[in-house]
Amino acid sequence: MKPELFFKFASISFQKQVTYRFDCFVGIVNGFLYVFIFTSLWKALYSQFDTTVHNGFTLTAITTYAVLVMAVRISFTMDDSIIYRKVMDGSIAMELIRPTSFFFMNLAENVGHSLFHIMARTFPIVIISLLLFDISIPFEPVRLLAFLFSFFAGYILISMLNFAAGLLAFWFVEIFPFMLFKYALFTFFSGGIVPIDFFPEFLKPLVNFLPFQYMLYFPTVILTGRVPMAEVPSIIISQLMWILIMGIICSLMWSAGRKKLVIQGG
């Protein structure tokens, strides 16, 4: 897909979001509420113990993690029911008659969606949090660059996850239960609630077997400085490997699903 086209699709999707201003306002409040709840929880938990470092996190470190993981998560906001809706109303037919890749069109729409949420929600929430909470982010240019790279890789991964989940609509009439399951798996195993370091030992092999930690946890800990710079390249390589694996899964599902596709409404 040509970059020009990608940006056009992204900008249409961005503009669509602008029309839902009230949604956005609620989204800011909602996001900040989450940050407030989690930071308060950690504070209460840490005050119960004499030791100040748990699983390598000081209270400042865990507060920073809680704020930033939420910031990354909000930045990754995308409409994961979009493919489902296009299949249900049959409008997917109108996209398949265009000489464009369905995956990249979908990605472009996600990017526009996310860009809006980054500007309208991530930034305000991070700024408010910086003022209210005890947060420390190491400002090293190389680290910031590594974070950006890891962030993009994580973004592509989650976009692929949503794409694959959305393609289930080619097989099933109702995919809401799958989406709930995906949401639960993602929220927990990506480190969205609790950093992976806090997970019990028996869960760790499973976590390493799943792609979710490369979507939120690793980009976040690269930014917070929890990961030494020396480990960053291997993390990013793992992310790229998962992109490759997810890419293969997506394209297999796509070619299998197209045979199953039924256009609703004639």
Place this chain on the structure above:
Amino acid sequence: MQQDNVAIEVKDLRKEFKVSSSGKGFLGKLQALFHRSNKVITAVNDIDFKIRRGEFVGYVGENGAGKSTTIKMLTGILVPTSGTANVNGIVPYKDRKKNAAKIGVVFGQRTQLWWDLPVRESFDLLRVIFRVSGSDFDRQMAKLDEALGLKPLLEMPVRKLSLGQRMRCDIAASLIHNPPVLFLDEPTIGLDVLAKQSVRNFLSEINRTEGTTIILTTHDMNDIEQLCKRLIILEEGMIIFDGETELLKQKFVHEKVIEVEFYEDDCVMQGIPGVTVVREQGCKKWLTFDSDSSGIGEVIGTIASQYKIKDISVKEPSVESIIRNIYDNRIKLSTPWNKSFTK
């Protein structure tokens, strides 16, 4: 193999859909949780046809006959269960994107324009999608504007267009890249008489001047009669007729209708062998006879020799009435007919 003058080639094309049916009522639904009976519906049943470049083909059939399913396979939206299709030398369901670049598609009940964008921006987006150069785009737009009167619509958001306006824009949208093959699935649905006529004029013009191959699906037989030299009729997923529209009339109209008006004093008509009265209105009568067994001159001669005729005319049944008869099974199409024609 692929001849240069063939635009579309379809061989043994088949599409099946699985439909799972659950029982009726609460118990039936409960049972369906554990055991579900799957039914296979054959929407398109091993069809063959070839369409040459520059042809204008009407693709008709009742609702659910498999017209749209065929179009969707030829446009790369659906993947056939078996058989092959070839459009412009491309296999649409394998090379969907490559195929899409060389065809134009209009689905009457959907739009490919962006609902919230002004028409102009939709067109501009399609220009980028189809990689049309700026000068080609301007030239094509000028042509489309002249034929379809797009100028007043360009600044309007698509959702504010009336059905007829939207259809004009959708037809224009499908032609931005000047495709050699155009698929139209009910493009005149819901249009008023004037709008229909302007769309028809335009289609006939691009078919003539650009040599665009057009496949038209419609329920409006006037579309067919005015535009399509060739007709493919589909029934329950199978082709039951494929040939010239004129030929359909000749082959399947065994009955001709004579409209006669007699002078008042000679109004009562006795029976004439082989002729039946289908309708009477005072001294005006509508008669039919089997045109295979008796010639038209013969019949008129017989009537004229016995009665005083005030006015007489012979009516050709319209394509619509023929097709209605086919749908009603009043005209039986012998199966060897379609096979011999496609070969």
